[in-house]
Amino acid sequence: SLQEAFAAGLLKPGMNVLVDKPKKLVNNVEGLKQCLADFRKDLPWVERLDLTNLPAANIISQAEEKASAPAAGELDADDDFQREMFFYRQAQATILEAMPLLNRHSIATKRPEDYFAEMAKSDQHMQKIRKKLISKQMIMERSEKAKKLREQRKFGKKVQIEVIQKRQQEKKAMMSAVKKYQKGMTDKLEFLEGDQKMNKESSQGSKKAVNKKGPSAKRKYKDQKFGFGGKKSGKKWNTKESYNDVSGFRAKIAHGKGGKKGKGGKQNKRPGKSVRKKMKNRS
Amino acid sequence: MARDVLWRRPAYLNTVAGKDISLPPSRILHGKWTNKERVLIFSSRGINFRTRHLMQDLRTMMPHAKADTKMDRKDKLFVINEVCEIKNCNKCLYFEAKKKQDLYMWISNSPHGPSAKFLVQNIHTLAELKLTGNCLKGSRPLLSFDPKFDKEPHYALLKELFIQTFSTPRYHPKSQPFVDHVFTFTIADNRIWFRNYQIIEEDGSLVEIGPRFVLNLMKIFQGSFGGPTLYENPDFRSPNMHRREMRLAAAAKVREKQMVKEMQKGKKTSAKEDLESDVTADVFLTPAEEKPADIQTEAPEPKVVKKKQKAYVKRRALICKYKENCI
Numbered sequence: 306s307l308q309e310a311f312a313a314g315l316l317k318p319g320m321n322v323l324v325d326k327p328k329k330l331v332n333n334v335e336g337l338k339q340c341l342a343d344f345r346k347d348l349p350w351v352e353r354l355d356l357t358n359l360p361a362a363n364i365i366s367q368a369e370e371k372a373s374a375p376a377a378g379e380l381d382a383d384d385d386f387q388r389e390m391f392f393y394r395q396a397q398a399t400i401l402e403a404m405p406l407l408n409r410h411s412i413a414t415k416r417p418e419d420y421f422a423e424m425a426k427s428d429q430h431m432q433k434i435r436k437k438l439i440s441k442q443m444i445m446e447r448s449e450k451a452k453k454l455r456e457q458r459k460f461g462k463k464v465q466i467e468v469i470q471k472r473q474q475e476k477k478a479m480m481s482a483v484k485k486y487q488k489g490m491t492d493k494l495e496f497l498e499g500d501q502k503m504n505k506e507s508s509q510g511s512k513k514a515v516n517k518k519g520p521s522a523k524r525k526y527k528d529q530k531f532g533f534g535g536k537k538s539g540k541k542w543n544t545k546e547s548y549n550d551v552s553g554f555r556a557k558i559a560h561g562k563g564g565k566k567g568k569g570g571k572q573n574k575r576p577g578k579s580v581r582k583k584m585k586n587r588s
Numbered sequence: 589m590a591r592d593v594l595w596r597r598p599a600y601l602n603t604v605a606g607k608d609i610s611l612p613p614s615r616i617l618h619g620k621w622t623n624k625e626r627v628l629i630f631s632s633r634g635i636n637f638r639t640r641h642l643m644q645d646l647r648t649m650m651p652h653a654k655a656d657t658k659m660d661r662k663d664k665l666f667v668i669n670e671v672c673e674i675k676n677c678n679k680c681l682y683f684e685a686k687k688k689q690d691l692y693m694w695i696s697n698s699p700h701g702p703s704a705k706f707l708v709q710n711i712h713t714l715a716e717l718k719l720t721g722n723c724l725k726g727s728r729p730l731l732s733f734d735p736k737f738d739k740e741p742h743y744a745l746l747k748e749l750f751i752q753t754f755s756t757p758r759y760h761p762k763s764q765p766f767v768d769h770v771f772t773f774t775i776a777d778n779r780i781w782f783r784n785y786q787i788i789e790e791d792g793s794l795v796e797i798g799p800r801f802v803l804n805l806m807k808i809f810q811g812s813f814g815g816p817t818l819y820e821n822p823d824f825r826s827p828n829m830h831r832r833e834m835r836l837a838a839a840a841k842v843r844e845k846q847m848v849k850e851m852q853k854g855k856k857t858s859a860k861e862d863l864e865s866d867v868t869a870d871v872f873l874t875p876a877e878e879k880p881a882d883i884q885t886e887a888p889e890p891k892v893v894k895k896k897q898k899a900y901v902k903r904r905a906l907i908c909k910y911k912e913n914c915i
Contacts, residue, residue, distance in 0.1 A: 330820040337741040337818050340810055344701045345748050352623050352758050354767065355731035355751045357738060361792070382777035396772045396785045397792035399732035404790055407767060414790065416724070416766045423725040425648050425797065426714060437717045 351410050356402055360394030623757035628672050628698075630656035631683035639683055639691055641713040645799045646681065648714070649784065650754065651726035651762035653681075665694075665813040672698040679753045680812075683708075690827045693803065695749060696812045702745060703812050706780075706803040707827065714798045721786030721795035723769040728756040729784075730770040737775065742808055742819040746780070747773075769797060778823045779804050887912065 380391050407414060424431075485491050520528070530537065541547075576584070629647055631639060635658075647653045654675055659668070661684070672680050682694040691711070696703030712719065731754060737747040754771055756763050772783045780803040785794040808819040825833075887908050890901060 330822045331817045332742075332820070333816075333818045334741050336810065336816070337745050337808070340702050340818060341741070341745045341748060344697060344745070346752060348623060353731070353751050353755050354728060355733065355755065357733040357735055357747075359735055380774075380776040382779070382781075388776060388781075391776075392772050392774055392781065392783045393785070393794060395734065395774060396732050396770045396783070396794055399730055399770055399772070400787055400790070400792050400794075403730055403767075412767055413765060414767050414787065416764075416768070422764060424722050425725045426722045430715070431722060434717050434720050438720070 350406070351412070354403070356399045358395065358398045358402060360391055361398040361401065363390070363394060619759040621757060621759040621761065625652055625679065625752065625755075625757050626675075626677040627653045627679040627681060627753055628656055628675055628677040629653050629681045629683075630671075631658055632661045632685060633658045634661070634688055635683060635685040635691070636688060638711050638713065639685060641715060642711050642799055642801065643683060645714040648725060649729070649799075650756060652756055652760055668694075668696075668813050669698055681753070682813075692806075694813065695753060697749065697752070698812055701812060702749065702808060702810055702818065703815075704746060704749065704808045705806045707806060707824070708801050708803060709779075710800070710802045712798055712800045716798060719796050719798035719800075721769075721788075721797035723786050723797055724764045724766060726756070726760075726762050727764040727766050727768050728758070729754065730767055730787075731755055732770055732772040734774045737773070742805075743775065745808065745818075746805070770794075778821070884911075 380388060382388055404414070482491075486494065627650060629643055629650075631643060643655075647655055654677055656671060656675065659671070659682075668680060668682055672678070678698050680694070680696050680698055682696075684692040684694065686692065691708040693706045693708050694703060695706070731751060733747055733750075737743045750773060767787075769784060769786050772781075772785065774781045774783075781800075782803065783800050784797045786797045788795060804824060805821045806824050807817055807821070809815045810818050890905065
């Protein structure tokens, strides 16, 4: 066809490319309308049960005040959830509109309790569906439980770590205080009592009124002699200090002037031989 | 008897509360069936399991449907009209499978009326476990249409066709008198989306029963399976073209990558110029003005200095002397 055009002198100099005519698509509006007019059967609504309506108001999006597009404009076919909700709401609107109409024409929508008839899906199939739903629910529950356990364990672990760290810090502080004392940097022995005081105060604050004097003197002596381990047998040594130690010296006793217990012992004293003989001869 | 089919139920339900209910209850359908609408649903050869199940599901949903054997694809389409006449049907749903991949659906009004061809996509059948609803077999559906169907003439024609095909006639012997499910036809993305919901509560809670599919309109013809074309969908791309476009796009990507690689290779291996003299070196040279040479014949006077600057002064003096000696 290019050559023919050239022969007829229609072509201009330059590149002449053979271009396809754009495809013309048929849209015979008149024909469509005519066809529809011929074809339509004007049946009463009861026969057809059809309704045309927009979807019902979206309660959820209204609550969240989302002015989403499908309210007025195009429905996005790729957003699955939105699209399905749109269809759902369209069906809902149909039902809401249709119920009064059906009631008027006395068409039942609810079947009576004793009406048994075949269903579109068999009972067996519905059992399968039910089982699947239950299993899904179980899986979800199990995963939730597992997550919670994991969280708990993590939390427990955290607490454990914290306690250990606290202990380590305390030990460190104690050791450094001891070292300081040893090196003579501080002469206070408060660090020793520091913990005990704190402990005592905290734990024995309530027991104060009860246990004022602590263990009795007898108990203390016995503890000292028998309790708490350690060497007891080496307590009496003849060392320079013990020789020089005159704290146990009682002068009155040493000089014989004290008497045993004053005059208390005399009550039980036995008379001598001659007095006993006299007493015997008398009685 | 044909009527016994209506009351078929699982055997364990045969006695309830001591009553034997194998006898059919009194007919609730008190009326004459006037709207004689029959739909013939069948397919060509070479369909896959999904299509077969879809056909069965549609037959379940529509009690006014009849089945037929598979048609050979070698026969021309107008043979279908004769088949319809034999079966005494006035509507037809014909599923055509091509290449074992693409499914086309013809919907037509049999003797003279219009027909339309669609490409069917996204098929989900009744048997899917995620579609949990159920309805009576043969109950009449409510039909719900998008308002967009009324806006365009071709959509209006399709709406009429759907209404006549999918609505179950009242008092049909195989139908149940209750209305408990609703078919929705919606237009989105230039396609018609079909959904089937079960009505649970009258205030509008629904569960999907299925099946569900998407129809992509191709053409509308004035006659049944033939005749002049009334409408062609401009947005329709045949599945072959679609697949071809995908393949071309993939090929174009690969080719582009290769080209880029080659260019980079070429850059690396091409001979580089040796730059011995920089052509642009003289651009920024500005010749300075010639100053007259200043020769000092007498030594400059030493300034009065502070203690700190003694060393400095000494040094300066030394330098001057040296200069004098040279000159």
